[in-house]
Amino acid sequence: TQLLEQSPQFLSIQEGENLTVYCNSSSVFSSLQWYRQEPGEGPVLLVTVVTGGEVKKLKRLTFQFGDARKDSSLHITAAQPGDTGLYLCAGAMEYGNKLVFGAGTILRVKS
């Protein structure tokens, strides 16, 4: 079983639609990060959230860290084909020194 459960596993939407990706766990994390990965490349860091309840915005992307620091969400407004990719959440355990990754959400935005 995955320590971090991401949902949905796959999402195919039309350009202009909104979407939300979820990352859930029963464990508490000291921080949580979101990455985007394109085929054949390494993941690229989008954001780090540290404080429970924290909300961060990056252009059309909104990231939220749950109050209990066990879950997070990524919301994309008016998706564009360039948003297509694999979105990964990754958590740092308290007193840990590495990231644990979810299985990822494959997003496909059709024009």
Add this chain to the structure above:
Amino acid sequence: DTGVSQDPRHKITKRGQNVTFRCDPISEHNRLYWYRQTLGQGPEFLTYFQNEAQLEKSRLLSDRFSAERPKGSFSTLEIQRTEQGDSAMYLCASSLSSGDGVYGYTFGSGTRLTVV
């Protein structure tokens, strides 16, 4: 600095052969991580270094895998007697840290290993 570099990008090897991958991290970063990623999965932790010290190794990692980071700069990951199950993308990442805590990783483009 051009980021994290990994070499080679692709490696095809016969079962039973040994392979070695290299990672050059961002020069200011003191932590270096190795992860493995298979199709449809997120990266899975293998091992990490703080400077030249290997501080943690996954219990899932068999003794056929070994990693080094001489002088706290580049790192190598060696797989001995490769098996078909070793086929995966091997990702290296580096980060800058002070004390406890985990900071954003910068990943390389990975080495895609295919064992035939």
